[in-house]
Amino acid sequence: MSTVKPASAVNSVSVRAEKAIYLSHFTPSMTAPETLEAMLVQREPLLQRSLGNVLESLRTGSSHHTLFVGPRGIGKTHLLSLLHHRLSQAADVQGSSLLAWMREEEWGVTSFFELVLRILRTLDASYPELEIAGRTHPVYELPLKEAEKLAESILLEVLGTKRLVVLLENLDDLFEQLGDQGQKAWRAFIQNHNNMVLVCTTPSLFAGVSLHKSAFYGFFDIEPLTELDFEDVVSLLSKIAVERGDHELAAFITTSEGRARIRAVHHLAEGNPRIYIIFAQFLSAQALDELVPAFMHTLDELTPYYQARMKELSGQQRKIVEYLVNYRGAAPVKQIAKSCFITQQTCSSQLKQLKEKRYVRSIEQGRESYYELCEPLMRLCMEVKKQRGEPIGLFVDFLRIWYTQPELHTMLRDPEVLRRMDLRYLERALVLTKDTSTDPKVQAIYRDLTQASANAHTQAVFDLIKELASVGADESAAWMRFGLPLIQSLHKRRTPVPPEAVSAWADAVTNLINTHMANPDHKALLALAAEERKLIGRLASAWQQMNSGVTP
């Protein structure tokens, strides 16, 4: 097989040139800003735009409030951390504003008054020279109504002519705790003094900002954070490898084989950056023993959140969510309804509500709607909790995607690896790698080939088939399946069909016919679908008859 990075790592356990960088997968705010900058993928235009909006607010006296929306782990904190970093570095910010970066853990705030106190405390930590703590002492001696007004007055006094940029996580939670009165008080403060610029995050849109009757309706510029696509993921993992000084791994990532493995991990992680950040640190064998505890730690931290979200649901809705957790993919309404023992009508209405609450999303395919969970981490949390001491399916999948069969064998023989890793994971992965018909790398490439050929992306089809070859799969079978759809979709778009696409497809069909004539049970033919195999069989016999001079 290849002399790729993971195998070589197994053989050179003690030789490492990696930088000891700290990549907190759960709290990016604890990671060095330079590292976060280096690891930024896809989001630079968004970051630039948000930064530009804040700077314009500070420069002109307008107020542009931004709300980043995306599921857990999508990279909201990463973005906010970088925004804070860049704002702290901007010369024109320092004289004209104060920055209050509210940490995501600190919400015990049930009124606008408490929020003001929390902002003052945050500012005190960042700007000790303002001696804010001393000024707030009298607040605690007053009756509540007067204390509220004094706290606001102190904040105004601290700010003077400066403006306050508030960077705040989980606005949905905060709004819930503030209630209607607290939200209106906050809005009134902003409208009356126009000295506050908000940059906030939320895992999903919520009534407090999206409903017409809410105090903050239409107040924010909503910036949805999209999942990373495949090329983003390649770029992210490559950047992490470079950042760690692991140039060998960085080089491997760009090869067809590296891309094939990442493509399969990509389907496992569903575009969620937090999962990649965790995986990225364990792409070498000696760190594998830390993968399971690190991942479990992340999931442990998230579990109470998802459990609380499940409690918000009705019995039927929970049943649907649990079904989708187990199903691990997008399912049509009919199938969900049948599996949950409810009518299609009820199921549709429950799914509509779940969609509004951002638990599920729908994918339209023809006249049918497929539903899947919005947050991959939710599925993983619930799945892992059900394992009860058994090897976690996700890690087994990861091992079998990232390591080849010989590499896994080498690891199984390495006492150093075995000392640090649960043997059952390696054994289970090895058993699965032997079942080539369900190789996740091949499955992932096939899924992307379906898209690429239907969208007439010729170069992508060539690249993907090259990836297939790099993981030992048969190229001809792929050309047989996707060559014709590619040519047809090019025709439909009135795009010239590249001759190399036609010849690759024709060569593949010819190869398969020849293979069939030599050995109808050849492994390459088994990779074909039944209909394709039949077709090749018919073509082969027609060919043989033509060669023998018999008219079919």
Add this chain to the structure above:
Amino acid sequence: MKPNPGGILQLNDIVGRDSVVAYLQATLEQQSILLVAERRTGKTHVLEKFKATAPANWVVIKRDIGAIRSAPEFVQYVMADLYPHLEAKTNFRNWLQSLGEQLGGAQIGPVKLPNFATKQWKQILGDAIAHLDENTAMDRVVFLWDELPWMLEIIAKTNPQEAMELLDTLRALRQQHANKLRMVFTGSLGLHHIVRGLKEQGYNNTPVNDMLSIEVEPLADSDAAHLVERLFVDNHMTAATQDLFEETAKALDCIPFYIHHVVSALLKNPVLIQQPVDKQAVSAAIAHGIHSSDNPWDLQHYEERTLAYYGKQRGECLALLDAVASSTGTLPITDAVRRAKAAHPLIEQQQWIELSRLLERDHYFLRHANGEIGFKFTVVKRWWVWHRSLAMVPAGASQ
């Protein structure tokens, strides 16, 4: 200017509001104003512009009072806002001292108020306003009270009597100080809904019948097109055709909030930064605003609120809205009623006409000079037709 949907704009960026601001000023010479409009039409920006351009001898005090919880607290804020304009007057200072301990009250901004917790709020408010007459340099004192209905709603929840008294007190003050005092009430919630609630609890007065109701309308066509153009130019976007600005403005009912939203969405599309923006791209951005499951403009609200606004008449209300929405053009009210009657045959003609009037007041319908009615906002109409899966019927056809 960057697109800024929902944020606060700097004065130079508030486009096309000069005429309504001038109208406000001319009206306030004579009387107080009830400023009404749908949410996000730009009321607050109109007030900001008015405040910034008011005559030098006018004192304009603007405050969002939406979170105030009681009449005494409201009076505290009025006192704090008046203080800078009266503090130099000896009689005012003496009066303040006579109220109580100077150090005992709340601090609002830089102003430390006396402790008048035990005094009658109505009396204090009346006395404070009376001191305005001492300052002859002030020709008009205008209070711009944003979100007044929210404040009244909060007060009425625990003390409806106090909410009624506050409305009556403010009316009485306007009468007593008609030569100098002016008020502008505005808010996200219609004041008539609050008054209607109070009437159900025994309130019989008409607290704002001395105020002129002025509606903040969408921008004029040319101003809206200019706003689109300016947002394009300032953000380095080019239009594929010259009429794109007018068409975009028109498709968005010339409402600045939607215009900012759509330009912001276009700007976020990396493809459109490199190539001219065409009608197709604009239509896609507008369609996303109207049809997306994210529901960024919460157009659902227009259906949901009929439950609270029309109660038992909701069925008829929806039928009439469906009838007008499904018409390709405007239609005579008799035709609209005829179409709606198919679902509710027992409703009297007069009730339909009254319902149509209420729908006009609540910004659903617009009645044209020829007497025909149509949806006021095409954005709402498009959403209504799509959401309720209505089949379109030519205006003259029978259904």
